[in-house]
Amino acid sequence: MSCIFAIAQYALLVRAHHSERGLATLAYGGTLHALATLVYAFTLGSRYNTLVAPILIAGLLVLLAGTRRFFARPALLGHWAWSLAISAIILSAQWLTSLNQYHAWILQCLTLLPLLLRIAYEARHADNDEHWPLPRLVLILIWLGYAGMMVFLICLPAYSLQNALLIILLMSNLALPYGYHNTLSHRLHTRLIKLNRYDALTGLFNRRGIEEYTVRELRRTQKYRQPLAIIGVNIKQFHEINQRYGFAAGDMALRKVARSLKSIAATTYPCGIGRFTGNDFILILSNMPIQQVRNTMLEIELAINSLQIEHSDSSFHLGCVIDVVRAGVHGNHANQLLMALQAAIEQRKNTKQLSNKTPLSPVEID
Numbered sequence: 083m084s085c086i087f088a089i090a091q092y093a094l095l096v097r098a099h100h101s102e103r104g105l106a107t108l109a110y111g112g113t114l115h116a117l118a119t120l121v122y123a124f125t126l127g128s129r130y131n132t133l134v135a136p137i138l139i140a141g142l143l144v145l146l147a148g149t150r151r152f153f154a155r156p157a158l159l160g161h162w163a164w165s166l167a168i169s170a171i172i173l174s175a176q177w178l179t180s181l182n183q184y185h186a187w188i189l190q191c192l193t194l195l196p197l198l199l200r201i202a203y204e205a206r207h208a209d210n211d212e213h214w215p216l217p218r219l220v221l222i223l224i225w226l227g228y229a230g231m232m233v234f235l236i237c238l239p240a241y242s243l244q245n246a247l248l249i250i251l252l253m254s255n256l257a258l259p260y261g262y263h264n265t266l267s268h269r270l271h272t273r274l275i276k277l278n279r280y281d282a283l284t285g286l287f288n289r290r291g292i293e294e295y296t297v298r299e300l301r302r303t304q305k306y307r308q309p310l311a312i313i314g315v316n317i318k319q320f321h322e323i324n325q326r327y328g329f330a331a332g333d334m335a336l337r338k339v340a341r342s343l344k345s346i347a348a349t350t351y352p353c354g355i356g357r358f359t360g361n362d363f364i365l366i367l368s369n370m371p372i373q374q375v376r377n378t379m380l381e382i383e384l385a386i387n388s389l390q391i392e393h394s395d396s397s398f399h400l401g402c403v404i405d406v407v408r409a410g411v412h413g414n415h416a417n418q419l420l421m422a423l424q425a426a427i428e429q430r431k432n433t434k435q436l437s438n439k440t441p442l443s444p445v446e447i448d
Contacts, residue, residue, distance in 0.1 A: 084252040085116040085123075091259035092116075099266060104151030108262055111148050114141030115258070119251040126244055132176055132183060135190040138251075139169045142197050145258075149204045152262070162200060168193050184240040187247065191232050198229040217268040221261035228254050283333060284340035287356030292364055295354040296416040299368050300409060308369040310409040313379055314423040315343070315386070316431060318401040320361035331393040335400060339363065342385045346378065358420075362427070372408070379404050403430050 092109040099105055118138040125131040143166060147157040169190060176186040202225035205218055231250045238246055279291035287295060296312070303310040317339060324332040336357070343363060347353050354366040365382075367375055386402045405426040407413070412422040 084255045085120040088116040088255035088259050089113050091263065095259070095263060095266065099270070102152075102266065102269075103154065104148045104157070105266070107144060107148030107151055107157060109148075111141050111144030111146075112258060112262075114138075114144060115251075116255050117141075119248075119255055122251060123248060126248060129183060131244065132173055132186050132190065135173060135187075135193075136166060136169045139166050139190075139193065139197065142194065142201070146197065146201050146204065149201050152265075153204060153207075155204070162197065165193050165197055184243060187243055188236055191236050191247075195229055195232050198225055198232065202226050202229065214265065214268040214272055217265040221265050224254075224257045224261040227257075281357045284336055284357050286340055286343075286363070287354060289356070289358055292354070292356035292358055292366070293416060293420070295356070296366055296420065299354065299366055300414075300416055300419075303368055303409065304414075309372070311367045311370060311372070311375045311406055312408075312419055312423055313365040313367065313375070313382070313404065313406045314358070314427045315339075315363040315365070315382060316403040316427050317361040317363075317386070318403060318431075323398065327393050327396065327398065331391060331398075334393065335389075335391050336361070338389050338391065339386060339400065342389065343382065346381055346385060362424075364420075364423070375406060379406060403427055405430050 089112070092112040096105050096109045114137060118134050118141055121137065122131055122134040125134065143159055143163060146162060147159055151157040172181075172186055172189045172193070175181045176183065202222050205221045205225065228250070231253075235243065235246050235250060279287060279294065281288045300310060302308075317335065320332065320335075323335060340355075340357070340363070343355050343365065347355055347365065353368065353370075356364050356366075358364045365378075367378070370378075383402060383404055386400050389400045391398055391400065405423065407419050407423045407426060409419060413419045
């Protein structure tokens with residue numbers, strides 16, 4: 083039942099999340115591991131049960147490759163593939179020489195032990211952008227527990243070895259699918275939160291993320307009686323850019339603006355940056371003096387005006403409209419401040435349109 087449960091769990095993981103990296107390899111390795119346990123249970127007490135060891139090690143090698151792929155690294159085994167050859171040599175020594183079954187299993191467990199520790203290390207040393215330490219810690223503890231039970235197994239007398247090994251294999255079949263399932267579930271949950279709060283094009287906050295960040299910062303600054311300013315940046319004539327140069331050029335312009343804003347924010351006070359609408363960006367500045375807010379606005383305007391977007395055989399420059407609202411002056415609630423900022427930006431855009439009637443240049447857009 084334990085083996086059937088493990089195989090079913092791996093199959094359900096692949097069926098439900100077949101596009102996730104490394105899951106198919108994990109399923110193959112877990113299935114081999116479960117089948118080795120099943121064969122060992124049927125051959126318990128016979129002289130043939132050591133034949134299970136190469137299948138078990140092969141399953142762990144595939145699980146190692148799947149774990150590496152699962153944590154965004156190449157599924158390369160390298161010198162770890164020699165553990166399968168070592169297992170075959172131990173098995174041959176048992177059948178061709180006087181090596182007894184007990185010592186053969188001890189040597190096989192010693193071959194398994196570094197492999198188990200290596201898989202735990204691969205789960206610890208995750209090289210990806212996602213951060214889910216608790217589920218990964220559960221997976222690491224499962225592998226370390228598996229390795230610890232192997233150490234305990236080596237210390238047992240001969241008459242208890244086979245039964246204890248079967249118990250350990252059955253327990254690992256129950257625990258390993260849960261560890262990977264828990265880690266994957268947290269990964270998908272983290273990704274869903276990120277999609278809900280971040281803009282896919284620029285990597286900045288989206289509208290929902292901006293609103294939530296503004297509410298949090300407003301509560302914090304009101305509690306500690308600190309100033310809060312919100313800067314709005316509107317990219318001028320963005321609709322004309324899309325029409326003349328295409329949507330790819332518009333996306334490139336938005337990404338460059340986002341990079342400029344992030345580089346400016348890195349040199350100022352901690353702040354939140356987001357893309358509020360199509361061509362509107364927002365910076366939430368906490369506990370910053372008003373004079374420094376104005377200096378930041380000037381720096382943003384100069385940086386965006388100096389951006390040159392190269393697209394195919396043409397290039398164009400960007401321009402922007404910037405305004406600012408402050409908590410306590412333009413409102414005391416997040417929605418009030420954001421609505422006041424949008425109104426101020428629209429008013430400034432209308433004023434500039436009335437004062438500047440020059441036609442759009444194919445070389446420069448400002």
